Amino acid sequence: MVRRWLFPVLLVGAGVGVMVRQTASGSPLAGVVLGLVFAALAVALSPLSFPRSLTAAEALRRSAVDGRPIVYWRPGCQYCLRLRVRLGAAARRAHWVDIWRDPEGAAAVRLITGGDETVPTVVVDGQPHVNPDPGWLRRQLG
Structure with a gap:
């Protein structure tokens, strides 16, 4: 905290x-x-500056129901801030997981990135994307 x-x-x-x-x-x-x-x-x-953060388990559960992407982020990350700003209001259509708040989220990111906690890491339809282009993610959010 x-x-x-x-x-x-x-x-x-x-x-x-x-x-x-x-x-x-x-x-x-x-x-x-x-x-x-x-x-x-x-x-x-x-x-x-970010939408309310969920736990990784809750984000996975919600994503399975509604198909929305999961964005793993952490406070102070300039790339996360850039993604958040470029998404604008569309950011609310994703499930955000603060990896500094949720150890499961941090573990998920380490698993995806080979041991690093590189954020933002976005999971869309079960496929991970590390530091994706904000325009691409905005299109995914439709």
């Missing part, structure tokens, strides 16, 4: 530090702007 929020918390802390320094040096507007940039980055790289 702690490592999921570590990077976003560090970004907020850095943003506060930059704000204080800019304000102390006579540039309060620059401090506020930079603080907001750091806060926006913290939110983007936090679990808040």
